[in-house]
Amino acid sequence: MRSQKEERKVLLILALVFGVIVLATSWMPFINNASGVLALVAFLLGIIALIVNRKNKKMLTLISVAISVISFVIVLISQPIYGAVLNDASDSYKGSTAKVSSSKKKKLTNLETLNALAKKSKSTNELYVTDKIKVGQDGDVMPGIYDLQITGGSGNITGERSSTFSGLYINWLGSSLDSGNIEYPSTIRVVLFEGDTLEFTDISKVKFTAVSSTVKNNNKLGIGNYVVGRDIEPGTYKLDTNATMDPEFENLGWEISIYNIDTDNSKEQNYNPGNTDVVVKLKEGEIITTNFYNTQYDASGDTAKLIFTEVKQ
Incomplete structure (x- = not known):
């Protein structure tokens, strides 16, 4: 069986790995929707790791928590930006479609x-x-x-x-x-x-x-x-x-x-x-x-x- 010390390390490693993955994907359109959820998971793992390892060194644990928080903030900031871009693209498409539709209207003969x-x-x-x-x-x-x-x-x-x-x-x-x-x-x-x-x-x-x-x-x-x-x-x-x-x-x-x-x-x-x-x-x-x-x-x-x-x- 694993020792308690090894289990604590696993928690810390998972929190850190999840945090790095979230940080790497938090700026990517569409993918960052899942990154937001993963950031919460990494944050929770980091908090648990802090509690479990409260008597040991906490530097890596604090880093993992910080990374998850930063990643989640990036997700929150990027979402409205990508949303605005998508809306503009949609409006532009609708406008171009309307123009094409209008141009296809048959001109009356004399x-x-x-x-x-x-x-x-x-x-x-x-x-x-x-x-x-x-x-x-x-x-x-x-x-x-x-x-x-x-x-x-x-x-x-x-x-x-x-x-x-x-x-x-x-x-x-x-x-x-x-x-x-x-x-x-x-x-x-x-x-x-x-x-x-x-x-x-x-x-x-x-x-x-x-x-x-x-x-x-x-x-x-x-x-x-x-x-x-x-x-x-x-x-x-x-x-x-x-x-x-x-x-x-x-x-x-x-x-x-x-x-x-x-x-x-x-x-x-x-x-x-x-x-x-x-x-x-x-x-x-x-x-x-x-x-x-x-x-x-x-x-x-x-x-x-x-x-x-x-x-x-």
Whole structure:
């Protein structure tokens, strides 16, 4: 059997070994969780060794106790630090994941954007024109796609687009049905964006009627703004018209502008008695703006249509 002296030495050695192991591992992430428990064990063994060896030299025992205490303190200090690092890493991961998720969101095409705009349209009652008409949440009419009806007066329709769509011009002549100027259209298709303004000269009353969010494609367009892919299919077309154009006025007829949202630029084209061989290429999401200078004063501007005949290439 072991002597009491040997047993006391075993206690001292265990306390010292445990203390050294704890000191060596107390700074290591995750492992120091177990080190904290081992430090308590080493401390208890050291205390027992002190009691058992109270009549002998206690230097090594005191060292083992000191080591266990120091190790436990290191564990307590390091735990919050590693916890903070883990939290930062977790937050960083979540943030990067959110960014990746956000970047994966599909960007709307121009056509999808314009179709979404159509869904925001909200018809108005008849409006008296006393100032510029503003488009927006706090304006006179919501952004959207409308048939603008002139219900009083006859004159010019101009305006300014928001800076985002500055290349899409506003410039038409319009007239109410009872004004006597039937050569001007009484209804004009308009695409209106947040921040646009409309200005009317010699026109006293107007009404905005929301166009259905879904429309059938048509190769005969009237006067106003029309969306490629919504009102007419993309493609290459030769232009024609059902309206009579007086050859005496060879520069008067249809004006066409094809607006690209991405570049904020427009391509201009004319179809008139002096220029009848006209072909245009239309891309999805572009906005066509049409205007007709009617030289037949007894013909209605509302019935004038610009006809697009597809060219096979």
